[in-house]
Amino acid sequence: MTSTVADPGVDASRPLHPGLNLGPAHGAAHRDAEMVVFGFWVFLMSDLVTFAMFFAIYATAIDATAGGPGNAAITDLASIAMQTGALLASSLVFGLGTVAMKYNEGRAKVVGLLLASLALGLVFLGLEIRDFMHAAEIGAVPMRSGYLSAYWALVGLHGLHVAVGSLLIVAMVAQIGVFGLRADVKSRILRLGLYWHFLDVIWVGIITVIFLPGAFA
Numbered sequence: 001m002t003s004t005v006a007d008p009g010v011d012a013s014r015p016l017h018p019g020l021n022l023g024p025a026h027g028a029a030h031r032d033a034e035m036v037v038f039g040f041w042v043f044l045m046s047d048l049v050t051f052a053m054f055f056a057i058y059a060t061a062i063d064a065t066a067g068g069p070g071n072a073a074i075t076d077l078a079s080i081a082m083q084t085g086a087l088l089a090s091s092l093v094f095g096l097g098t099v100a101m102k103y104n105e106g107r108a109k110v111v112g113l114l115l116a117s118l119a120l121g122l123v124f125l126g127l128e129i130r131d132f133m134h135a136a137e138i139g140a141v142p143m144r145s146g147y148l149s150a151y152w153a154l155v156g157l158h159g160l161h162v163a164v165g166s167l168l169i170v171a172m173v174a175q176i177g178v179f180g181l182r183a184d185v186k187s188r189i190l191r192l193g194l195y196w197h198f199l200d201v202i203w204v205g206i207i208t209v210i211f212l213p214g215a216f217a
Contacts, residue, residue, distance in 0.1 A: 033187045040191045044198050047161075051202050054154040055209060064146035074135045074151070075214030080207065083127045087162070090120035091200045094169075098193045107181055111173055114189075117196070118169045121162055128159050151210065158202055165199065168192050 062071070097113030100106070132152075135141070142152040172192055175185050 033183070033190075036187055037191060037194075040194060044194060047198070048202075051154075051157070051205075054150075054157055055205065058150040058154050058209065061146045061150040064150075065148075066145035068144040068148065069135075069138055069140040070147065071151075071210065071214035073138060074131075074140045075211050076131060076134070077211070077215040079127055079131055080211045080215075083124050083131075084203065084207065086120045086124040086127065087203055088200060090117045090124065091197050093117040093120060094193050094196050098190060101181060101186055101189060104181075107176055110181065110189075111176055114169055114173055114176075118166055118173075121166045121169070121196075125159060125162055125166070128155070128162075132156075155206060155210070158199065158206060161195075161199055161202075165192070165196055168195075 093113055094117040097110050097117060100109045100113060132155075135148075135152075140148055140151075142149045169192065172185070172189050175188070179185050
């Protein structure tokens with residue numbers, strides 16, 4: 001029988017990050033998980049700066065409709081409500097998946113919750129694509145005005161992030177199937193969860209800045 005000795009440079013008596021239970025026998029992984037999660041937070045903050053730039057561009061272009069469709073013409077509050085419900089539910093289910101992973105509730109449960117989260121994310125994307133198609137049908141295309149260029153850029157950037165996140169969920173499910181829930185896979189899932197929840201925050205900002213003013217214009 002082999003035994004694993006904890007890294008003497010790590011206080012493994014406590015979890016460095018609340019999303020993982022690696023334990024005293026995984027000292028180096030315990031420390032490395034904290035380092036990479038911190039690095040991922042830095043990445044998310046840089047991504048937040050990118051979104052802030054797009055929000056600022058949108059704010060300066062609100063009145064630049066050039067006689068074309070404005071905010072009210074392209075806002076479908078019922079569709080936005082369904083998109084919001086799907087995205088928030090997806091984030092909740094992903095969170096349940098990370099909790100199941102943390103407490104070692106089994107590979108099948110974690111995979112099932114990740115796939116459910118993926119399905120809800122795809123529902124969100126489907127509804128958003130439908131709204132973009134409707135906007136195109138009424139002539140609200142990016143080339144029509146500065147306002148519409150800013151609208152498509154901001155909402156489309158968020159949608160692109162959701163699409164990338166969906167692909168990453170597929171990748172994580174594949175990694176669980178191949179490697180199981182080993183420490184490095186857990187760390188990747190945890191970081192993907194941070195990314196997925198971050199998109200909720202951005203979406204709430206989009207609702208507040210774009211869709212609510214459009215619905216009540």
